Amino acid sequence: MRVLVVDDNQMAIAVIRSALNHAGYDVLCASDGPAALKILRDDPIRLVISDWRMPEMSGLELCHKVRAETRGGYVYFILLTACDELQHRVDGLAAGADDFIAKPFNPEELVARVRAGERILAADRAELQAEIALRRLAEKDLVEHRQSLERANRELEASNVTLSGLYQTAQRFVDNVSHE
DSSP states (O other): OOOEEOSSSSSHHHHHHHHHHHHOOOEEEEESSHHHHHHHHSSSEEEEEEEEEEEOOOOHHHHHHHSSSOSSSSOOOEEEOOOOOHHHHHHHHHTTTTTEEEOOHHHHHOOOOOHHHHHHHHHHHHHHHHHEEEEEEHHHHHHHHHHHHHHHHHHHHHHHHHHHHHHHHHHHHHHHHOOO
16 A cells, blocks of 8 residues: 655655655655645545644645545544643544554554554445445446337337327228228
C-alpha cells in the first residue's frame, strides 16, 4: 500500500519513511500541503499522514481540501500533532481527520495506526465492490427485462397486424352481406 507523508521537517519524514518502509509500505513524501495536493491529484493514494503545523497550508487545511475534492475512493487521513488538547482533536475530526498521532511518536504506534487505516480502507473497498456487483446484477436484470418487453412488443405488433387483417375481412363480409 502506498502512503503519502506530508511534513515540513525532513527529519520527521525520514523517521516515518523508515518505519513504514520497514513495515512494507511504499512511501511518497511532500514537504507542504500544495505539493501533497498535487501528488494526490496525480496518484490514487488512499492513506495520508500529515503534520498539523506547516507553513503555507496546515495539515488541517490539507485535510479540508482532500475531503472537499472528489476522488476515486476514500482517503484515510492521519494528523500528526504536538498538541494533545481536546479542542485540537475536535477541530481535526471536524475537518475530516480519521486518526491522530501525538508527537513525539513511537514508530511502532505509527505502523499500528497505518495498519488500522489499511483495514478500514479494505472494508471500504469490499463494500464498494459489493455495491458494484449489485449494480451489475441490477443492470443485467434491467437488460433482460427490456429484452422481454421488446419481445412482448413484437408479439403484440404481430397480433395487431393479424387482428387488423381479420377486422378488414369481417368488414368486407359485412359490406358484402349488407350490399346483397
